Amino acid sequence: MTLPAQKQKATDDLLGAYDAPTSASRWANEAREAALGRYQNMGAPTRRDEYWKYTNPAALTAGIATENPVAPTDVTAFDQVDSLKLVFVDGRFDVHRSDAIQGVQINQLADVLAADIHACKDLFGELEARGQKPVHRPLAALNTAMAKEGVVIHVKGQLDRPVEIQYLREDPTADILIHNVIKLDKDASLTLLESGAIGARFNIVSEIDVPDNASFHHIRLQGRETQRAGSNHIFARLGAESLFKSFTLAVNGTLTRNETIIELTGDNANAHVACAAAGDGDFHHDDTVFVTHDAVNCESRQVFKKVLRNGATSCFQGKILVKPDAQKTDGYQISQGLLLDDDSNFLAKPELEIYADDVACSHGSTCGGADETALFYLMSRGISRDQAQDMLVLAFLDEAIQEIADETLADAIRGQLQAWLR
Amino acid sequence: MVEQVKEGVDQETVDAVRSVGERYKYGFSSDIETEYAPKGLNEDIVRLISEKNNEPEWLLEWRLEAYRRWVQLEEPTWAMVDYPKIDFQDQYYYARPSSMKVKPKSLDEVDPKLLATYEKLGIPLKEQMILAGVEGAEDMPAEGRKVAVDAVFDSVSVGTTFKEELKKAGVIFCSISEAVQDHPELVKKYLGSVVPVSDNYYATLNSAVFSDGSFVYIPEGVKCPMELSTYFRINAENTGQFERTLIVAEKGSQVSYLEGCTAPKRDIAQLHAAVVEIVVLEDADVKYSTVQNWFPGDENGKGGIYNFVTKRADCRGDRAKIMWTQVETGSAVTWKYPSCILRGDDCQGEFYSIAIANNMQQADTGTKMVHLGKRGKSRIVSKGISAGKAQNTYRGLVSMHPKAKNSRNYTQCDSLLIGDKCGAHTVPYIEVKNNSSRVEHEATTSKVDDDQLFYCRQRGMDEEEAVALVVNGFCKEVLQSLPMEFAMEAQKLVAISLEGSVG
Numbered sequence: 001m002t003l004p005a006q007k008q009k010a011t012d013d014l015l016g017a018y019d020a021p022t023s024a025s026r027w028a029n030e031a032r033e034a035a036l037g038r039y040q041n042m043g044a045p046t047r048r049d050e051y052w053k054y055t056n057p058a059a060l061t062a063g064i065a066t067e068n069p070v071a072p073t074d075v076t077a078f079d080q081v082d083s084l085k086l087v088f089v090d091g092r093f094d095v096h097r098s099d100a101i102q103g104v105q106i107n108q109l110a111d112v113l114a115a116d117i118h119a120c121k122d123l124f125g126e127l128e129a130r131g132q133k134p135v136h137r138p139l140a141a142l143n144t145a146m147a148k149e150g151v152v153i154h155v156k157g158q159l160d161r162p163v164e165i166q167y168l169r170e171d172p173t174a175d176i177l178i179h180n181v182i183k184l185d186k187d188a189s190l191t192l193l194e195s196g197a198i199g200a201r202f203n204i205v206s207e208i209d210v211p212d213n214a215s216f217h218h219i220r221l222q223g224r225e226t227q228r229a230g231s232n233h234i235f236a237r238l239g240a241e242s243l244f245k246s247f248t249l250a251v252n253g254t255l256t257r258n259e260t261i262i263e264l265t266g267d268n269a270n271a272h273v274a275c276a277a278a279g280d281g282d283f284h285h286d287d288t289v290f291v292t293h294d295a296v297n298c299e300s301r302q303v304f305k306k307v308l309r310n311g312a313t314s315c316f317q318g319k320i321l322v323k324p325d326a327q328k329t330d331g332y333q334i335s336q337g338l339l340l341d342d343d344s345n346f347l348a349k350p351e352l353e354i355y356a357d358d359v360a361c362s363h364g365s366t367c368g369g370a371d372e373t374a375l376f377y378l379m380s381r382g383i384s385r386d387q388a389q390d391m392l393v394l395a396f397l398d399e400a401i402q403e404i405a406d407e408t409l410a411d412a413i414r415g416q417l418q419a420w421l422r
Numbered sequence: 423m424v425e426q427v428k429e430g431v432d433q434e435t436v437d438a439v440r441s442v443g444e445r446y447k448y449g450f451s452s453d454i455e456t457e458y459a460p461k462g463l464n465e466d467i468v469r470l471i472s473e474k475n476n477e478p479e480w481l482l483e484w485r486l487e488a489y490r491r492w493v494q495l496e497e498p499t500w501a502m503v504d505y506p507k508i509d510f511q512d513q514y515y516y517a518r519p520s521s522m523k524v525k526p527k528s529l530d531e532v533d534p535k536l537l538a539t540y541e542k543l544g545i546p547l548k549e550q551m552i553l554a555g556v557e558g559a560e561d562m563p564a565e566g567r568k569v570a571v572d573a574v575f576d577s578v579s580v581g582t583t584f585k586e587e588l589k590k591a592g593v594i595f596c597s598i599s600e601a602v603q604d605h606p607e608l609v610k611k612y613l614g615s616v617v618p619v620s621d622n623y624y625a626t627l628n629s630a631v632f633s634d635g636s637f638v639y640i641p642e643g644v645k646c647p648m649e650l651s652t653y654f655r656i657n658a659e660n661t662g663q664f665e666r667t668l669i670v671a672e673k674g675s676q677v678s679y680l681e682g683c684t685a686p687k688r689d690i691a692q693l694h695a696a697v698v699e700i701v702v703l704e705d706a707d708v709k710y711s712t713v714q715n716w717f718p719g720d721e722n723g724k725g726g727i728y729n730f731v732t733k734r735a736d737c738r739g740d741r742a743k744i745m746w747t748q749v750e751t752g753s754a755v756t757w758k759y760p761s762c763i764l765r766g767d768d769c770q771g772e773f774y775s776i777a778i779a780n781n782m783q784q785a786d787t788g789t790k791m792v793h794l795g796k797r798g799k800s801r802i803v804s805k806g807i808s809a810g811k812a813q814n815t816y817r818g819l820v821s822m823h824p825k826a827k828n829s830r831n832y833t834q835c836d837s838l839l840i841g842d843k844c845g846a847h848t849v850p851y852i853e854v855k856n857n858s859s860r861v862e863h864e865a866t867t868s869k870v871d872d873d874q875l876f877y878c879r880q881r882g883m884d885e886e887e888a889v890a891l892v893v894n895g896f897c898k899e900v901l902q903s904l905p906m907e908f909a910m911e912a913q914k915l916v917a918i919s920l921e922g923s924v925g
Contacts, residue, residue: 050500339854342824342856345853346852346853348850352846353502354837354845355845357869361866365850365864366860366862367861
């Protein structure tokens with residue numbers, strides 16, 4: 001099949017931006033070749049693709065990443081959290097700055113791919129490939145094919161502290177591909193924190209397997225780097241009685257695309273995805289979520305709250321797909337935009353596709369300005385308009401923050417958000 | 423073949439579902455001598471249609487331009503409908519009852535067989551006071567019941583009732599082919615101004631080959647003295663119907679327009695690609711209601727109408743109002759998005775829809791609310807019901823442009839699933855580009871509530887009756903906004919389409 005000329009060009013340009021990875025073991029080479037085939041068949045995304053209607057992917061598919069000066073390091077909300085740190089500098093794993101490995105098996109991607117046998121062997125590229133239907137995610141396929149860096153985390157039991165991935169920057173032109181594979185054993189649990197500036201441009205894919213009774217908590221901070229351009233893909237597969245919770249706090253960034261693709265394959269599984277975004281000025285944030293219910297009595301929640309001002313744009317494309325046998329599904333989806341001025345845009349496409357009859361699925365989407373009555377109420381109590389507005393903004397975003405199960409972490413996020421709003 | 427019967431579903435129900443396809447009561451065909459244009463589509467066919475309608479040169483050029491554009495277009499595939507590829511060369515694009523060769527001067531001269539067909543459909547083409555078949559209408563005051571009908575049979579308009587009376591009020595209501603002859607300046611001014619030739623694949627096709635349709639012109643300040651309606655009937659085999667309706671409501675005018683459609687049962691799917699354009703000027707108020715009951719195909723998905731329709735209203739003046747109400751029960755495939763462009767300030771757009779899909783039907787329908795002017799208000803209420811193996815999709819756009827300050831939209835779309843082999847989908851697009859507007863969207867999908875069913879059963883209703891009652895309650899919001907004549911019929915349609923679908 002031939003691609004349209006424009007798409008073919010973008011496809012080749014983007015591929016040309018990365019060096020081919022060195023040969024690894026046979027299974028890894030095969031997985032990479034298959035992913036490259038997928039990428040070349042689908043082609044790089046262009047504005048004409050339905051799922052890129054609201055976001056122009058040009059910066060993500062250009063042959064060269066736009067230079068992005070290294071800003072002073074942001075305070076990170078997780079400083080007070082006792083975590084196991086994994087540090088990437090310009091997209092390369094830094095052994096010296098990372099914590100020693102305890103109680104969990106953590107390997108670098110390259111080592112795993114070079115090995116003949118590894119517990120995560122059957123996951124690499126597998127969940128990504130499953131997530132390519134029915135909507136194409138070419139950037140993720142490209143990542144599988146070309147990424148050399150990443151961590152492979154295998155959790156065998158309950159971990160007493162969170163694992164934190166920190167992305168640091170030194171090089172203003174670093175164009176980064178990171179591919180993480182996270183495998184939990186049955187009954188295991190993991191809290192994963194992510195923070196940091198990552199690179200001038202980035203493309204991160206995480207494949208996460210949460211089998212029966214396992215639980216996975218994820219909190220991601222996407223900081224104040226205004227010129228950030230990048231894409232994140234999370235591909236998660238959930239077994240019976242499992243729990244998956246992912247929360248993202250996003251502040252600024254010229255182009256951020258966060259895709260979360262979740263497949264509920266075991267009965268009674270539970271998946272929550274949430275995001276609080278505060279955008280100012282040249283901000284374009286895109287959340288694309290696809291939740292597939294393929295088992296009985298599962299629950300999924302999507303909570304997306306966005307505050308926008310000075311011409312910021314945020315989009316939400318969420319979908320709940322309920323397969324014919326996924327009876328008793330409880331699906332919920334809310335996306336809300338709070339526009340603080342007339343130049344900002346909120347674009348939403350909350351989709352439902354349902355093939356089972358005994359389900360309760362609902363979605364809501366609202367958008368409007370700050371509530372004048374509430375502002376007036378606060379101002380009549382002697383609070384300045386700016387302060388009153390900040391209070392309303394924090395209250396608005398809090399609904400998403402409440403999706404974080406751990407109160408300490410939720411408070412850390414609240415503190416971070418308040419600091420950023422100043 | 424042994425049927426897989428689910429627990430709790432008796433054989434009777436299964437049989438009832440199977441027989442539902444045979445209950446389409448408008449499925450008869452009339453034996454009427456028909457003359458066709460040669461099969462297929464090319465420039466000569468376009469010229470032929472234009473010639474048959476005795477059209478001026480500019481219109482022929484307009485059609486040809488559309489045709490040339492269409493040839494280069496690709497069929498859209500984004501809708502959630504799945505049907506075999508349409509062979510556009512294996513269709514007749516023009517079919518006319520032979521008796522219509524010389525246009526009858528009045529209804530008295532129309533072939534009795536044609537009149538009988540409409541009689542059988544419950545739409546007698548007499549200037550009678552009531553629409554037959556409407557229970558309770560006899561008790562209504564005579565003034566409130568007049569309905570003027572334009573009857574379109576295959577590719578031509580058979581006749582229009584109450585023409586003279588409408589003329590007295592200054593209202594023009596005739597077939598579009600007559601309008602081209604009698605009011606060329608109006609047609610030229612407005613045709614294609616709301617749905618341009620280049621709009622989409624099916625609208626472009628329609629622009630090239632449209633054969634007839636209705637034309638309505640309401641002069642300034644006139645409240646149309648009666649309801650206007652068009653009844654579309656496809657009779658000929660392998661023939662597509664491509665009608666075009668143009669409604670112009672001048673400043674401060676008011677009109678309510680109804681549309682109904684049926685077709686015989688045939689094994690081969692037939693194409694219907696219509697365009698409806700409505701121009702609403704300052705302070706005008708237009709209400710457009712549709713009961714779409716094309717043949718839906720049999721229970722195995724054989725036959726039926728492929729319904730690809732482009733409907734759009736352009737509120738050009740301030741305070742203009744448009745209301746779309748639709749009850750979609752027929753067609754094998756429905757692809758239809760009646761839209762509102764709220765261009766003036768303080769305009770109002772409303773869309774009420776019930777889409778019912780049973781057996782193998784597929785419906786992808788919804789609306790677009792494009793807010794351009796200030797303080798516009800729009801409301802969308804959409805109810806989708808799927809039964810059997812049907813797929814029902816709501817697809818809609820609400821767009822608040824930067825200049826549409828202080829606008830308001832409320833959207834509610836609910837889906838109901840009856841049985842576990844059908845699907846219900848929602849694809850809303852929400853685009854907000856200013857902060858003084860408020861947009862609210864909510865949607866739910868559920869099955870018929872067991873408690874409600876139990877309550878009804880307890881009172882001695884059988885299951886089918888109970889489901890029909892619950893569903894009617896679910897649809898009430900939409901049915902209430904239909905004109906009385908249609909509300910009655912629609913309520914009956916809701917019951918018919920769901921018969922036997924419990925399970």
